[in-house]
Amino acid sequence: HNSSVPATYLEALQKIWSLKSLPSTPKILNHRVLESGRDHTLVRLRALGLSSYDKVLVIELGTLVADALDEVFDADAPAAVFTGASSSSLPLMLLEPSAAALRRVCSDTQTGSSGGMPPHKLGDLEEYLARFYSSFFDRDLVELPCEYAPRTLDPHSLVPLPKSKLYSCKATLLWQKIEKQLQLGQPIEAAGVKVGLPFFEQLSSEEATLRSALQTAELQRCANCNFVDAKGKTDPIDTRWRCRFCWEGMLLDSALKDGCSLPPPAHDLERLESELGQFFTSGRQRWEWILGYDHSWVEFRAGNVLWLEYGSVGAWELMNDGSREASKIALHVRSDTRSRNSSGWQRNQAKEVRYLLQLKRQGSSTWLEETHREVFGTLGFLPAEGRSRNREQQRLWLRPMGSLQRRPSRPAPSPKAVAKPTSSPARCTPLGPSFP
Numbered sequence: 001h002n003s004s005v006p007a008t009y010l011e012a013l014q015k016i017w018s019l020k021s022l023p024s025t026p027k028i029l030n031h032r033v034l035e036s037g038r039d040h041t042l043v044r045l046r047a048l049g050l051s052s053y054d055k056v057l058v059i060e061l062g063t064l065v066a067d068a069l070d071e072v073f074d075a076d077a078p079a080a081v082f083t084g085a086s087s088s089s090l091p092l093m094l095l096e097p098s099a100a101a102l103r104r105v106c107s108d109t110q111t112g113s114s115g116g117m118p119p120h121k122l123g124d125l126e127e128y129l130a131r132f133y134s135s136f137f138d139r140d141l142v143e144l145p146c147e148y149a150p151r152t153l154d155p156h157s158l159v160p161l162p163k164s165k166l167y168s169c170k171a172t173l174l175w176q177k178i179e180k181q182l183q184l185g186q187p188i189e190a191a192g193v194k195v196g197l198p199f200f201e202q203l204s205s206e207e208a209t210l211r212s213a214l215q216t217a218e219l220q221r222c223a224n225c226n227f228v229d230a231k232g233k234t235d236p237i238d239t240r241w242r243c244r245f246c247w248e249g250m251l252l253d254s255a256l257k258d259g260c261s262l263p264p265p266a267h268d269l270e271r272l273e274s275e276l277g278q279f280f281t282s283g284r285q286r287w288e289w290i291l292g293y294d295h296s297w298v299e300f301r302a303g304n305v306l307w308l309e310y311g312s313v314g315a316w317e318l319m320n321d322g323s324r325e326a327s328k329i330a331l332h333v334r335s336d337t338r339s340r341n342s343s344g345w346q347r348n349q350a351k352e353v354r355y356l357l358q359l360k361r362q363g364s365s366t367w368l369e370e371t372h373r374e375v376f377g378t379l380g381f382l383p384a385e386g387r388s389r390n391r392e393q394q395r396l397w398l399r400p401m402g403s404l405q406r407r408p409s410r411p412a413p414s415p416k417a418v419a420k421p422t423s424s425p426a427r428c429t430p431l432g433p434s435f436p
Helices: 007-013 040-049 070-074 099-111 125-136 172-184 200-205 207-219 244-258 266-279
Strands: 056-059 063-065 092-095 166-168 286-291 294-301 305-308 313-319 328-334 339-341 344-346 352-362 365-376 396-400
Touching (some): 007 207, 040 092, 040 099, 070 092, 200 207, 244 313, 266 313
Antiparallel strands (some): 286 294, 328 352, 339 344, 365 396
16 A cells, blocks of 8 residues: 555554555655546556565455455466456456566556557556567466456345355445445445345444544545545634645745745744754754756655745655664655746646655755655656666755745856866756855
């Protein structure tokens, strides 16, 4: 799972499942990179990146398991259950994690073109995977025995249920009814479910836990972006809940429009000092952002929120390498608002950039220096080419602005940063600020 799954859901799920968070995921909950227009069935192919496992069994949402599936792992991967539908989404897939395969899938989702299939059919997993493995890995997609094909489940039917290892229940109205009854505090039978069926018995036994999880999540659901965020706030004007990113975005927008720069309240600074640890500096936590010729500012806010001068909101998190105190900090920044053309700011394809910065000190000087960068694309995919240790002229630097509240002026490039004369016109490329 990634960071967009509500914590209250995870608490309920961990009673049954062993949960594993993805190592690198987007952190800005209301960012479009988590809500792509592409078919979300492709998200299941992120299982190709679970390199700690030899094989991974991927089950389609709405498929209920009624018996052990251990023997499926004896089959050769890749394998899947074919349903014969005109646009199959493969209810069961056995995949072998592969960095090469994941890179290819990432490329398909980012560019919208594929050597395995025309882009408009990317949602048809059966045809896509068959051509994908045949085109790039010279392997066939093996068909699993028909006994693993899910039987369609009608929970309202009075006909005895045929025995099966898997059942398919994709009736959206049914799940919505169950959710509504749980929220209202009514038993699941009120939704018209025939108790006694596999899985629904377990639902009935966990009604109290599920009801609490759903009710808590609804109270924490953002009125703007619909994401659940326990760290959000109630808007004092309309009393509606806002996630911290939408809330801070409103505060930032107001500050930039009004031209005011009031410091955060004392209690927010105390909380921020506790959260930032050794990265906390005196006064307002506004730092100068230096990336090539891009000079602006960012401001650390409580709740792992980041303000950016150009009007967007990002996220930050401390990174611990095993020592007692974090020595690195990661910044998650939207990249779809940083492109400008002759008509103004232009939105590009939804992406999120993760900068990993190391804290540096020398004498009385303190700064942050980039050591690593990752670029998340559509559906939260992280292409292998999105990971990079940046060349010197591309490195990001941050330095405290202290009491400076206006936009920093561009420092003159040092002599060592001037490019050597070539056949093309010379151009100065600053390598970063001149630190002691």
